[in-house]
Amino acid sequence: MTPLVKICGLSTPESLDAAIAAGADMVGFVFFARSPRHIDFATARALGRRARGRATIVALTVDADDALLSDVVEALDPDMLQFHGKESPERVAAIGALYGRRTLKAVGVAAPDDLAAAGAYDGAADFLLIDAKPPKGAALPGGNGLPFDWRLARDFAPRRPWLLSGGLAPDNVAAAIRATGARGVDVSSGVESAPGVKDETRIAAFVAAARTGLARTPLGAK
Numbered sequence: 001m002t003p004l005v006k007i008c009g010l011s012t013p014e015s016l017d018a019a020i021a022a023g024a025d026m027v028g029f030v031f032f033a034r035s036p037r038h039i040d041f042a043t044a045r046a047l048g049r050r051a052r053g054r055a056t057i058v059a060l061t062v063d064a065d066d067a068l069l070s071d072v073v074e075a076l077d078p079d080m081l082q083f084h085g086k087e088s089p090e091r092v093a094a095i096g097a098l099y100g101r102r103t104l105k106a107v108g109v110a111a112p113d114d115l116a117a118a119g120a121y122d123g124a125a126d127f128l129l130i131d132a133k134p135p136k137g138a139a140l141p142g143g144n145g146l147p148f149d150w151r152l153a154r155d156f157a158p159r160r161p162w163l164l165s166g167g168l169a170p171d172n173v174a175a176a177i178r179a180t181g182a183r184g185v186d187v188s189s190g191v192e193s194a195p196g197v198k199d200e201t202r203i204a205a206f207v208a209a210a211r212t213g214l215a216r217t218p219l220g221a222k
């Protein structure tokens with residue numbers, strides 16, 4: 001089964017087009033002011049229109065309140081909402097139902113217990129995202145370009161399909177998929193030349209390399 005590929009943190013028409021041309025299944029946009037990948041609503045509106053029908057459009061937020069979520073949905077009109085904070089399973093499910101969008105819940109992993117905690121979202125979210133836990137004091141809860149020990153995720157087998165992220169790059173993504181059996185992968189820093197600046201050559205190389213990994217688990221239906 002071909003792994004799903006999500007390219008996250010896109011902020012320009014050029015990088016968006018490069019991700020889609022490379023064959024990305026999902027394109028992610030960040031709404032988190034501290035991130036170098038944060039976009040404003042006018043940019044979101046333009047990029048959402050440009051991406052519509054060409055890839056799954058994903059809006060990433062971090063513990064967003066209802067007002068921000070409404071503005072994001074109105075501007076970007078995403079297919080999927082990614083939650084990268086401490087949102088509870090109940091809130092993830094409620095927001096997905098309220099807006100009628102698929103949901104992707106990120107869980108940071110550094111130890112076996114963290115994966116057990118991820119199980120709480122199995123069913124509440126449509127997809128799970130297993131990311132590296134940010135280092136203590138990190139400014140961002142994700143997008144830090146740091147991997148975790150993939151052996152921790154080797155036997156992770158939730159009912160929902162799950163994506164792997166954290167420090168993935170063109171030169172390690174195929175091995176990461178093989179090591180974990182993740183249904184897909186998500187990347188931000190590993191396809192950049194500087195924080196927030198996407199590199200079209202690295203995007204193409206990442207998607208091509210991910211396609212050589214073989215996902216073991218089937219994509220569950222909503």
Ligand SMILES: O=C(O)c1ccccc1N[C@@H]1O[C@H](COP(=O)(O)O)[C@@H](O)[C@H]1O
Nearest residue numbers: 008035142143144145165166167188189
């Ligand atoms: O990309 C960001 O700036 C970001 C900000 C806040 C939360 C999550 C963020 N990105 C997500 O983090 C992971 C891993 O990124 P990386 O490849 O290690 O840089 C990925 O899922 C992004 O969607």
